[in-house]
Amino acid sequence: SGAKGVVEILSASPFIDRCEIGHNTAAGIYASNVQGIHITHNDIHDNRSTVLGGGISVEGGSAFIQANTVYNNRNGGFHGSVARGAGGISAKGSAFQVLDNVVHHNIGQVSVSYAAGPAGGIDVEGVTGSHITVSGNTVTDNQEYGVNDGSGPGGIGASGEVITFTHNIISNNVGSSGFSPFGGVGVGGTTFVLFSHNIITGNTGGISSRRNGYGGGGVSAQDVIVGSNVISGNIGGGVGGLMLENGTFTVTNNLIENNFATGQLMDNGGNNAGGLYIRSNATANLSGNTVISNTCNSGGAGGITIRGNATVLSNTISLNSSDSTAGGITVFSGSSSIISNTISGNTASGSAQTSGIYIEGGDAGSKIQENILTQNGSNRAIYLNTNNWTVNNNYIFSNIAPYDLYYDGPSDTTLDATNNWWGTTDTAEIANRIWDHSDTLDSGVVQFNPLMMTDQGPSNHxxxxxxxxxxxxxxxxxxxxxxxxxxxxxxxxxxxxxxxxxxxxxxxxxxxxxxxxxxxxxxxxxxxxxxxxxxxxxxxxxxxxxxxAEPGQSIDVGGQIAQNQVWPAGFHFRVTESIVVPMGITLTIESGVEVRFASGTGMQVEGTLLARGFENSPIVFTSDAVTPAAGDWAFIRFTDNSVDAVFDTTGDYSGGSVLQHCRVLYGGGSGAKGVVEILSASPFIDRCEIGHNTAAGIYAS
The missing domain is CATH 2.60.40.10 (Immunoglobulins)
Incomplete structure (x- = not known):
């Protein structure tokens, strides 16, 4: 007969205690505009509400809801354009205490496109000035079922001005579909949230959603404490563990383990994490946490992904894996400090292959300091593409990755990586485990002098x-x-x-x-x-x-030329690592010389290159491959520091960098824009053959 609840309480406050309320076509209990109502120790099951919460629904006022068992209830409706209620317990008002309830196998359903959906288990919504306490509840095997883009948490949803959310067990709940659903919890406070001592395990969020889902859940507020929680074994389409947004967070002493981000329907690259995701509108201080054995399948870190501002201090980040950016920590933006953490045993695959720390952006003054990075696998332990960061006073040793530090910043930059302990004092070995300008001319230089003599110091140049x-x-x-x-x-x-x-x-x-x-x-x-x-x-x-050289033998060359050199006719030269002609140095190549470049190598001219052949005896720059192919080697690059060509009053060449009567073949690889690249420079390019390259013949900017 259109009842909102089989027990309806309208501006009244009866005591509802130790009752069985079940098998009804409305909410088990519906209360409106109540003050201090007590609903305790009831068995509420198998109720079906088409508009409001399935088990218990309170609209307006305040309530004390404790020690109830709420199961097999269902909410399946909407009100206006906003979904209402939860499968189990729904409360909206100024003050609620939801304590020690057992809530299981309920379903919250919404069919409104882009609606803020109900929770499967418990949904508590506070109004302005509200204080919400959700504590001691066991919430298991509930499901939020969104149609179109409606969504909500599978376990518990809570919003209000001040929220205390503690000592709950939230397990095996499902946020099944819709718009960014949460598997375990969705907590949003306008002022303050205490989120502590909860166990959030085995929840699933958004495996088939249209956007990222969050397995463990998400928390947001102006000021949040996230402490001493266990977040484990959750699965999310975007984030396996927990997502933090819209506020300032103190995140301490949590165990975040064995969570999994499938990444199968992510919305933007990098918005994923296996363990913890800090959004761009969040500022977080992370300390004393253990982030271990989490996995991210696409677009973020296995352990922690940071887009906001973060201080990551004294955490253990181990045995995480990613097939995208980093196994341990990924930073895309913001101002961050990564200090005194143990980062070990992490792995990554895919194009990034960074096992420990992956930095792709970040503000000036960000730092990696006093961390222990060891036993990390994949291709590199630390990756940075900017010198806004400093890497100082870390213990970086015994990594399985061939590179301890991989610097991919611009070629005219220097990364400060001084005063680290590298597990050895053999400077050649340390240099071999650092990727920088000495490996590719497109990257900047890593400065690692001085270094620590042992893991306890001292520092020494x-x-x-x-x-x-x-x-x-x-x-x-x-x-x-x-x-x-x-x-x-x-x-x-x-x-x-x-x-x-x-x-x-x-x-x-x-x-x-x-x-x-x-x-x-x-x-x-x-x-x-x-x-x-x-x-x-x-x-x-x-x-x-x-x-x-014996007759017919090539001479290996490479690296930075230390003094003026002449490569004379009668010799062949093989470039085994990229050549740099530095400022103040002249490299002269005589006619008839053949210069063969190994794969990926090139020549960068910051001083003067004099390569003048003759029509019947050109200088040849080509591939070292047995069967040459376009793109085998990189480029001949003239930088803005190179010596420009000059001409006399009749227009004839009289000095400066020149390529004349040269053949430049089979280059343009390694991302080159041109096999001859001219960057704010003016060499003289005359009577050359430039062909069979995978980039422009000549690129000048």
């Missing part, structure tokens, strides 16, 4: 040497004169040593300087190593390529 070898190549027998001097800003240089052939055995030593000579009698490409040691035993190493 390693000596820096100035080295010359003359000549660096020629026919055997080849006599090379080596000169070297070194400085140490915080100590003194006590030993110079040369390993002439790079076999690990040092053939010559002196306490005075590094001046000596050596004859190469056997043809080959050698790497001579100068080791300079300071008074604390820390050594710096400098490598020099030496090519002692």
């Amino acid at each position: 390693f000596p820096v040497a100035i080295v010359n070898a003359d000549p660096t190549f020629g026919s055997v027998p080849l006599d090379v004169t080596f000169t070297a001097s070194a400085t140490d800003v915080d100590g003194s240089v006590v030993l110079y040593e040369w390993d002439f052939d790079g076999d690990g055995f040092y053939d010559w030593s002196s306490t005075i300087n590094g001046n000596t000579s050596h004859q190469y009698t056997t043809g080959g490409n050698y790497v001579a190593v100068l080791r300079v040691t300071d008074n604390l035993g820390l050594a710096g190493k400098t490598l020099v390529k030496i090519g002692a």
